[in-house]
Amino acid sequence: MSKRMQNLMLPLLAVITGLILGGIIMWISGYKPINAYIALFQGAFGNPVFIANTIAGAIPLILTSLGIAIAFRTGLFNIGAEGQYWIGAMVGTWIGYNFPHLPWYIHIPFALIGAMLAGGIWGGLIPGLAKAFVGAHEVITTMMMSYIAILIGHFMLERGPMMAPGYNPQSPLVSPTATLPTLISNSNLSAGIFIAIAAIIVVYLVLFHTTFGYRLRTVGYNPMAAKYAGMNVPLFTIYSLGLSGVLAGLGGAVQIMGVDHQLTDTFSSGYGYTAIVVSLLARNNPIAIFFASVFFSALSTGSQVMQINSGVSPNMTDVITGVIIFFVATDKLYSYFRGRFRRTAKAQSEQKGVSLS
């Protein structure tokens, strides 16, 4: 099997296995899996508004996943995208309601860029510098920075400086000059989708068509060779985590400015974590990230209709997601069994290399 085919097949197999196992669990619990899946599909793609909502739900996932994929490509694990997403949302909201007199064509870029910078500093600069200079592992630092961000967010809203007058933990609404227009009425789909698609194209071009992306990937695959080639490995660590945070921050701002219009206590439903799964499933390929994001968003939007029509709890989709994660993360298992049962030419040539060395 060629490398490209394998990259496509393994995630597909994981998804199919996830759906089948989910179906078996529904069946054991006394539901009709086929009906449930039909309802799930209808809920995600059954009419234009559902489709729009599914795509709208994919936008923050696309942006945060792109960020995580860049880090993965450089061999880094940005586990704190959730916090960077929060920071981006916070800064986007603050700029969004504080400058109502700016014209929209300045206000919107201002809020987006502010959020990107904040996410970049939070996710990239601080953990990146810590890794580059004192060797602090990014898994720990990004995760801890993430908790700090989320808790700062709660502080801001719960009688903090960003709380709107009244008793609810929520910020004021962003001004209309900082709002991304809705594309399909009665849905959540905003012009943010263009930002997401633009981001996919930019990340794709940067990763695969620039010297910068070439170097990022070199550092990720083999830091020793990167050093040998004269690349500044710590600097690329900072760049990579920084870009990762920039994209997650952008995701937070786009969600605020396109959908929520204000920051609330219940703002994120774990996009930063789902995004890790999306990047894994998409094998860090920017274009595959689009489809993987739509898939996970569809699971979530469709689950509501699934519950109404067939009584299956929306939590069922979490089970499916879990199974998919398991199979994506254990793709080594697949190659292991393949190697055991069917000695391929490749395995043999590898062994030969060992034995003759």
Place this chain on the structure above:
Amino acid sequence: MAILEIRNLRKVFGSVIANDEVNLSLEAGETHAILGENGAGKSTLIKMISGLYKPDAGQILLNGVEQHFANPRDAILAGIGVVHQHFMLIPALSVAENVVLGSEGSRFLFRKKDAIEKVLRISKELGLPLDPAIKVQDLPVGMQQRVEIVKALYRNARILILDEPTAVLTPQETEELFAVVRRLNQDQIPVIFISHKLDEVREIADRITVMRAGKSVNTMPVADATAKELAQLMVGREVVLETIKTPAQTGNVVLSVEGLSVRDDRKMTRVKNVSFDVRTGEIFGIAGVDGNGQTELVEAIVGLRKLEGGKILFLDKDITAESVSGRIHRGIGYVPQDRQRDGLVLPFTVADNLILRSVGNQPFSKSGWLQKKSTRASAEKLIKEFDIRPPLADAQAVSLSGGNQQKVILAREMSREPQLLIAVQPTRGLDVGAIEGIHRHLLSLCEQGKAVLLVSLELEEIMQLSDRIGVMHAGELVTVMDAKKATRETLGLAMTGERVEEGVAP
């Protein structure tokens, strides 16, 4: 009767015959060397004897009884002890714990005191002083090897197999190892000693079996074997010991190293006050036993390692403070020792690997954008020129054989038209054909008036190619001599640290 007898052993991997018609008999109390080039099939043979591989045909007999090892444990129980080239020790555990690991005896409780006592007893019997309580990670390499030997004997090994045991040792440690081997022989424990170093084998072995291309070619008592004869058996043809090159037209100094001192990662000074020049049109060879500072010296010259002291001049410019990429741009090419670890990005294609050190330059990129067409065109040209197989610019580097991976690196470095090419062990692990190709390329660089700094552990290679030879020992450049005057003896002597006075060149 032979203790161990191997009859017509055969092992095939896919289309490659790794071992075929291998015969060997091991007598009590002898040291039996297996000599062969890299890739001759020595490791495969050992892996079959130690139960890691199953033979496809042939027999392994211990004291006349045929054995079928299903796994290494069977082999250990049968009394076969192997000390692998890469030690199988757990650095965080103590010597005693490492020795008893896997054979703790009592099922649940670990009798630490018994273990320590037994380790002490074995090491005393052997004359191998060893502290059972010290952690393995705190031991030098030579001592770690002792732990491996003690471990084998603790498991009642009646045959000891040493796989390239001296590759990592200093000359003193090698002498100590030899003393241990002789003592084992006195106790009637036979030793199989695997090596590709002629001198060593002639010193320690009683009998020698030469392997070539997977077969055992000949077995003879060591007294009957001359170095030349053995070399010929190993390679399978008359070995050209004379230089195959035309005398160099040396010119200006390209690289000048003055009073260089370098530390390794553990802050040990590994290069001490080394000075030498390399001129245009010459190959300057650096010989020495592995681990005498060659790696650190080269890493300092290419900018991968900080200096403790000294100066590096390249084309009369002081580059001591310059970055790696700065040195690349000035024209220093570098073929690193470990091609997979340093030299290649294995998941990248051949074409991408060929621009690893020039991705920022025209025509491979233009204002930050990769120019895939010119990268591809250049890759196809280099693939043809250097005969890289398979001839596919899109093949992943990981799918290439070692020789072809090395060709990719050499092609990349030479295509940059360097003023100086530093090549460390450029032919390690390659077959004869590939070696000759790489030698030809190095010589052609000289003919174009470029300079080459060649670091190699293979004396043959150094002597064949170099115009001048420097020998490193314990971090010092002991001597620099004209290659025409150098002999195996003078070089070998210098490698042990003897200063060869009349050979010292300015």
